[in-house]
Amino acid sequence: MPHPSSLNPAVPLTPVTLAGATFADITFENADQPHRIFLYRPDKSPPPEGWPVLYLTDGNACFATAVDALKVQAAYPNGTNICEGVIVAIGYPSDEPYDPLRRSWDLSPPPGRTYPPFFPGAPDVRTGGGERFLKLIENELKPWVEKQVPVDRSRQALFGHSFGGLFALYALFSKPDAFSRWIAASPAIFWEDAAILATERALLDNLEAPLDIELHLSAGEYEGEVLAPFHKGTPDEHKRQERAKETRTIELARDMAQRWATSASFAGTAIFEEYPGENHMSVLPVALNKAVQIAFRRSK
Secondary structure: OOOHHHOOOOOOOOOOOOOOEEEEEEOOOOOOOOEEEEEEOOOOOOOOOOEEEEEEOOHHHHHHHHHHHHHHHHOOHHHHOEOOOEEEEEEOOOOOOOOHHHHHHHOOOOOOOEEOOOOOOOOOEEOOOHHHHHHHHHHHHHHHHHHHOOEEEEEEEEEEEOHHHHHHHHHHHHOOOOOOEEEEEOOOOOHHHHOHHHHHHHHHHHOOOOEOOEEEEEEEHHHOOOOOHHHOOOOOHHHHHHHHHHHOHHHHHHHHHHHHHHOOOEOOEEEEEEEOOOOOOOHHHHHHHHHHHHHOEOOO
16 A cells, blocks of 8 residues: 555545435425425336335435435345335535525424524524425425336335424324325424424324324434433533423323324324434434335335
8 A cells, every 4th residue: 555645646536426316406386495306216127116215304414324325225135124215305405414494494383483593694583384395295396206206106205303303293194195104203392382292183083094104203312311421511411401301302202102003093003213322413314224224124
């Protein structure tokens, strides 16, 4: 191996590309600004029934991780039980992982509220656009995806984390036939006085027939009252402890899974999974890997 000092510093650097992945900035009729739609498709012929599809919110932050997880596991289907499929991620025209202002609107259930700006001079933060965002996905995005690739409509999954997890639950409670597999990681169930629980109750109380879908809720070990070791003894330890008591991410997600698992209105599967050693942000790659395993599982 050559000594580092002998390497040519003038060797050109080439941007990395993600094979099989593309994106388009699309202004949908049900949106005021463009969304960036990331699309991964396998480089092979689709099965007769079409590809299973995994939809992701917060696409800028989630897309590449999910694609890599799928590629690695689908390459060894007999060992992983994972098949090939399509990944669609909904994001924003930005190189940043998140657009805080737009996701606050898109991913939060109605009616929503108005909050102070994230920083001086910025617009107010508005919430409550989840109904509009769900209509965008159902009425505009899904038909667009089906023009790009053949889709197995019976095998469509939706993943969201944090606000995205809250949106996934809102979408489930509002239109339970939109997807067959629902994955909500670290869902912000507490948000705006836990209003999502009334939407959940309305669905379970009014189902005409038992609902047969798969619901997977999850959270990291350090999203409850147990603080991460690196937060203990810090100046903001007490503040974090109080915040955890407010958000109750583990407790609320576990309780929801239990309600669904024992409901007479539910004929599917509902699971809560706690990821050891993970906090609210570090849990994202773990949860995305689980979403890939759920969405592209070959058999139960």
